[in-house]
Amino acid sequence: MSEQALEEQFGELLEHYKGERGALVPLLQGAQAIFGWLPKDVIARVAEAAGEPLSMVLGVATFYSQFRLKPHAKNTIRCCHGTACHVSGAPLISQEVERCLGVHAGENTEDMLFTIEEVHCVGACGMAPVVMINDRAHGKLTPDKAVAVVKEFRAAELAAAGLAGGNGDGAA
Amino acid sequence: MSMAERTLSRPAPSRPRLTIPDVDIRICLGTGGVAAGSREVLKAFQEKLAQTDVLAVIRPREDDCAGRCASITGTGCQGLCAMDPLVEVHMGLNGSRSAVTYGLVTPAMVDEIIAKHIVGGEPIEKWIVRTDKGPTEYEAFFDRQEKLTLRHVGIIDPEEIEDYLEADGYQALYKVLSSMTPEQVVDEVSASGLRGRGGAGFPTGQKWKFAANYKSPDGVKYFICNGDEGDPGAFMDCSVLEGDPHAVFEGMAIGAYAIGATTGYLYVRAEYPLAIRRLKIAMKAAEERGFIGDNIMGSDFSFHLKLKEGAGAFVCGEETAMMESIEGDRGMPRLRPPFPAESGLWNRPTNINNVETLAVVPWIVLNGAEAFASRGYERSKGTKVFALAGKVNRTGLAEVPMGMPLRDVIFGIGGGVKKNKAFKAVQMGGPSGGCLPEALLDLPVDYETINQTGAIVGSGGMIVIDEDNCIVDTARYFLGFTQQESCGKCPPCRIGTKRMLEILDKICEGTGTLADLAFLEEIAQQVKIGSLCGLGATAPNPVLTALKYFPEEFREHVLEKKCRAHACAALTTYIIDPETCNGCRACLRACPVEAISGERKEVHVIDQELCIKCGACFDKCRFDAVRRS
Numbered sequence: 001m002s003e004q005a006l007e008e009q010f011g012e013l014l015e016h017y018k019g020e021r022g023a024l025v026p027l028l029q030g031a032q033a034i035f036g037w038l039p040k041d042v043i044a045r046v047a048e049a050a051g052e053p054l055s056m057v058l059g060v061a062t063f064y065s066q067f068r069l070k071p072h073a074k075n076t077i078r079c080c081h082g083t084a085c086h087v088s089g090a091p092l093i094s095q096e097v098e099r100c101l102g103v104h105a106g107e108n109t110e111d112m113l114f115t116i117e118e119v120h121c122v123g124a125c126g127m128a129p130v131v132m133i134n135d136r137a138h139g140k141l142t143p144d145k146a147v148a149v150v151k152e153f154r155a156a157e158l159a160a161a162g163l164a165g166g167n168g169d170g171a172a
Numbered sequence: 173m174s175m176a177e178r179t180l181s182r183p184a185p186s187r188p189r190l191t192i193p194d195v196d197i198r199i200c201l202g203t204g205g206v207a208a209g210s211r212e213v214l215k216a217f218q219e220k221l222a223q224t225d226v227l228a229v230i231r232p233r234e235d236d237c238a239g240r241c242a243s244i245t246g247t248g249c250q251g252l253c254a255m256d257p258l259v260e261v262h263m264g265l266n267g268s269r270s271a272v273t274y275g276l277v278t279p280a281m282v283d284e285i286i287a288k289h290i291v292g293g294e295p296i297e298k299w300i301v302r303t304d305k306g307p308t309e310y311e312a313f314f315d316r317q318e319k320l321t322l323r324h325v326g327i328i329d330p331e332e333i334e335d336y337l338e339a340d341g342y343q344a345l346y347k348v349l350s351s352m353t354p355e356q357v358v359d360e361v362s363a364s365g366l367r368g369r370g371g372a373g374f375p376t377g378q379k380w381k382f383a384a385n386y387k388s389p390d391g392v393k394y395f396i397c398n399g400d401e402g403d404p405g406a407f408m409d410c411s412v413l414e415g416d417p418h419a420v421f422e423g424m425a426i427g428a429y430a431i432g433a434t435t436g437y438l439y440v441r442a443e444y445p446l447a448i449r450r451l452k453i454a455m456k457a458a459e460e461r462g463f464i465g466d467n468i469m470g471s472d473f474s475f476h477l478k479l480k481e482g483a484g485a486f487v488c489g490e491e492t493a494m495m496e497s498i499e500g501d502r503g504m505p506r507l508r509p510p511f512p513a514e515s516g517l518w519n520r521p522t523n524i525n526n527v528e529t530l531a532v533v534p535w536i537v538l539n540g541a542e543a544f545a546s547r548g549y550e551r552s553k554g555t556k557v558f559a560l561a562g563k564v565n566r567t568g569l570a571e572v573p574m575g576m577p578l579r580d581v582i583f584g585i586g587g588g589v590k591k592n593k594a595f596k597a598v599q600m601g602g603p604s605g606g607c608l609p610e611a612l613l614d615l616p617v618d619y620e621t622i623n624q625t626g627a628i629v630g631s632g633g634m635i636v637i638d639e640d641n642c643i644v645d646t647a648r649y650f651l652g653f654t655q656q657e658s659c660g661k662c663p664p665c666r667i668g669t670k671r672m673l674e675i676l677d678k679i680c681e682g683t684g685t686l687a688d689l690a691f692l693e694e695i696a697q698q699v700k701i702g703s704l705c706g707l708g709a710t711a712p713n714p715v716l717t718a719l720k721y722f723p724e725e726f727r728e729h730v731l732e733k734k735c736r737a738h739a740c741a742a743l744t745t746y747i748i749d750p751e752t753c754n755g756c757r758a759c760l761r762a763c764p765v766e767a768i769s770g771e772r773k774e775v776h777v778i779d780q781e782l783c784i785k786c787g788a789c790f791d792k793c794r795f796d797a798v799r800r801s
Contacts (some may be wrong), residue, residue, distance in 0.1 A: 063503065084405045122203070124403055126559075143788070
């Protein structure tokens with residue numbers, strides 16, 4: 001989407017919540033949905049629109065784990081570390097997914113295709129251990145299966161982008 | 173016009189079914205089902221049934237069908253997650269209708285199910301999980317459950333309000349608005365003995381009474397539904413929100429009427445995208461049909477509902493923190509008193525209940541307080557939904573009368589421990605609860621009884637851990653969680669959990685001392701007493717119960733530098749026995765870090781510098797040549 005289109009959407013968002021009480025969290029959520037993360041100037045403009053001091057808005061943005069203060073890759077891989085997943089081997093699964101993509105949790109791959117996150121419980125405990133790629137959960141994983149799922153997804157992404165290397169090899 | 177002059181309009185489906193299909197296929201589309209691939213299975217049924225010329229695939233409310241026909245419905249969680257994707261097939265008409273549930277269904281199995289069962293009339297025995305023709309090996313999972321809260325979950329299509337209306341939907345709200353005063357509603361819920369299902373177990377009727385009695389300066393009161401199910405390992409609320417969203421709205425509207433609120437907030441955690449999507453669909457339908465909004469069903473009662481998406485903070489499940497969050501601030505708990513019933517959201521009287529609590533309210537109103545109170549145990553009435561997960565065979569959701577012995581839940585319904593491993597503990601209550609050993613399994617699941625053990629019933633998560641899980645590591649896991657989620661407002665929680673975690677890290681790394689154990693217990697007690705809210709006050713529970721019931725594991729870590737579960741990497745070494753190794757290369761291929769070397773048919777060696785102690789080689793070796801110590 002063009003910068004101008006994003007800017008327009010952001011303007012509409014600010015307008016939509018104008019004067020509404022308690023709108024700071026949905027404003028930041030909306031802004032993040034538009035830009036993918038929360039750049040400094042966006043936070044400043046949310047503060048201005050909400051009539052709140054910048055320090056207060058930054059306080060809110062840093063309090064909640066959902067908000068990203070640095071750019072985010074196209075796809076999100078969430079390795080679930082809920083209790084059921086933890087006792088069923090989530091730490092090793094995370095480790096292998098990180099190794100496969102060559103980055104740690106909280107980081108983006110160099111091609112900006114993936115961000116890995118560690119999350120607490122996605123509510124699919126019956127299928128533990130679970131990894132979510134975007135909004136789709138994959139369950140009953142082993143480290144091998146998790147890596148296979150990630151590789152398959154990555155190959156499809158690369159193929160869709162028409163790039164070479166869509167054979168599922170690791171990024172690193 | 174006064175209420176007495178009004179005739180309220182009774183809710184009814186506006187589009188009754190035109191056709192009762194010969195074949196009714198119901199596929200679990202809960203988060204668990206989808207994770208197991210149920211969407212692909214649903215698609216396969218749609219495509220392949222359309223290819224048969226025996227059956228027409230119809231939508232029963234839209235299509236009139238003279239010949240043989242089938243309908244396919246996506247439902248919420250059907251319960252037995254371990255066997256997801258689950259597919260229920262109802263066949264035959266009137267008296268001869270039969271029901272069969274298949275488990276672990278893949279798209280590849282769909283052809284055979286259609287050919288043999290749906291067209292041929294012969295169910296495929298080997299895939300059956302449940303049937304009305306007699307008990308299966310999974311019968312124990314189903315036969316002791318009583319579904320009051322989950323009465324529609326896994327049965328109706330949550331995205332279709334007509335399904336809910338057909339199943340008595342909004343009849344309880346009609347009953348309340350047409351024939352009960354707010355006081356009578358409060359009395360009914362009080363008489364049922366219902367207690368808050370979010371964890372604390374506070375009597376719901378009493379809570380409503382407080383909020384009803386406080387006067388608001390401008391008449392505004394708020395009713396909040398807490399759907400911020402943060403306990404890792406609990407997914408009851410997730411399943412209710414995904415599987416029966418209207419029941420939650422209906423419970424909220426009834427509660428709002430009882431306390432005199434006209435605005436409600438439903439706060440759902442951001443990690444449940446499917447629940448949020450279904451709630452939005454359901455809310456739109458409920459508003460269009462006038463079950464949420466002004467003058468509901470033609471009465472004087474108006475109730476407006478807003479959906480609030482959480483932003484990823486566990487502490488927001490605490491009621492005052494949730495109010496801060498709804499107000500747009502950092503979700504930090506407030507000092508109480510004043511309690512929310514007096515001064516809550518935007519300083520107005522506010523009532524807050526958990527999803528599961530509210531979902532069962534319509535059932536209580538329709539069936540009577542006595543029907544609910546006749547189930548359960550001593551001061552814990554009715555039924556409760558438990559989420560069985562971890563190292564238990566039949567993971568899933570089970571709703572049972574309160575008071576059922578833990579053993580019956582874990583070994584009866586849950587079918588015991590996976591892979592025949594030895595049971596070590598059941599973790600109840602998540603980060604606020606604790607691990608209970610085998611010796612306590614005959615205790616009834618009852619708020620008071622479980623509290624006495626040091627754990628809590630909590631929101632209903634039951635995570636089974638086995639001999640391969642380390643109790644110290646489990647305690648550390650929870651402390652890591654609470655330390656990370658501590659909001660930082662009060663020092664006992666902020667600093668205390670950090671210091672406790674450091675000690676647990678030391679013990680898991682093999683550098684802990686006996687003095688550390690004593691200090692750990694001392695800080696735990698201080699955090700428990702000194703913290704501002706429930707998060708801090710209960711954060712030490714996982715550690716305290718672990719120390720109480722499994723002291724020998726802590727002492728082994730400290731004194732013998734030994735982890736009997738081989739889960740603490742620093743205390744575990746893997747070596748290959750040169751006498752037994754035959755050089756089959758299985759371990760070498762399994763090693764994720766290429767720490768194993770050796771030629772085919774020659775003895776392999778593990779490079780201890782590279783080894784990450786994952787145990788993959790140990791699991792792979794068929795000759796017991798990999799030894800761990």
